[in-house]
Amino acid sequence: MLIDASEYTDRLNRIYQKIDNAYQELAREYGDFSCEGCPDLCCNNVFLHFTLIEHIYLAEGFRTLPEETRNEIIERSKAYNKAYSTTSRPEENLKMLCPLNNDSKCILYRWRPLACRFYGLPGTMESPTRGTQEFKGCWRFESLHGDNIKVRLDRTPFYREVADLEKALRDHLRYYQRYRKTIAQMILDEASTEGIITRGYHGFEGY
Numbered sequence: 001m002l003i004d005a006s007e008y009t010d011r012l013n014r015i016y017q018k019i020d021n022a023y024q025e026l027a028r029e030y031g032d033f034s035c036e037g038c039p040d041l042c043c044n045n046v047f048l049h050f051t052l053i054e055h056i057y058l059a060e061g062f063r064t065l066p067e068e069t070r071n072e073i074i075e076r077s078k079a080y081n082k083a084y085s086t087t088s089r090p091e092e093n094l095k096m097l098c099p100l101n102n103d104s105k106c107i108l109y110r111w112r113p114l115a116c117r118f119y120g121l122p123g124t125m126e127s128p129t130r131g132t133q134e135f136k137g138c139w140r141f142e143s144l145h146g147d148n149i150k151v152r153l154d155r156t157p158f159y160r161e162v163a164d165l166e167k168a169l170r171d172h173l174r175y176y177q178r179y180r181k182t183i184a185q186m187i188l189d190e191a192s193t194e195g196i197i198t199r200g201y202h203g204f205e206g207y
Contacts, residue, residue, distance in 0.1 A: 008169045009057045015161050019117050026121050026153050038140040043101040046091045047115040051166045052179050054113040059190045061111030073099050074191045080184035099184050118155055125155040
């Protein structure tokens with residue numbers, strides 16, 4: 001079964017725009033906080049992603065790249081995935097550039113997932129199972145502001161919107177497998193002959 005998922009990726013794009021606007025508004029509260037001049041590189045951190053819709057959206061961006069660039073990213077993804085699978089507790093111990101990083105910039109910045117968009121500024125989130133969670137800022141934020149956190153970005157409404165969208169997509173596709181992947185694993189899925197994206201459609205055969 002081939003599914004045109006543009007309705008869902010369009011909705012995710014609108015959510016992302018709201019996140020970016022909220023992030024920039026909060027950044028202004030901290031003196032126009034930005035990554036400019038930061039000696040650290042957050043793309044060395046391991047980020048895990050938990051929604052199928054983010055995979056589909058990132059894959060759409062990946063398909064816009066020239067073939068040579070895609071092939072380079074695939075090779076970097078293979079190296080990253082090998083390191084990830086052979087490193088003890090990789091989320092804590094692996095320090096390796098994301099395969100989408102090129103010259104300290106994200107090749108698919110417009111299509112980057114939630115975790116990448118929220119990273120940097122302090123945040124908070126209400127979880128039905130974990131209660132109130134608080135997230136500190138990145139290394140650069142702490143070096144500039146220390147513990148002087150006057151306001152946090154509330155991630156709750158955005159995660160709820162994405163969760164609702166994810167549920168709608170999965171119900172539509174009858175796809176209920178657990179999802180937990182790095183960006184490298186997303187890319188390698190798309191590099192396979194049975195990748196999620198096929199000619200602009202999203203194929204989930206057999207569900």
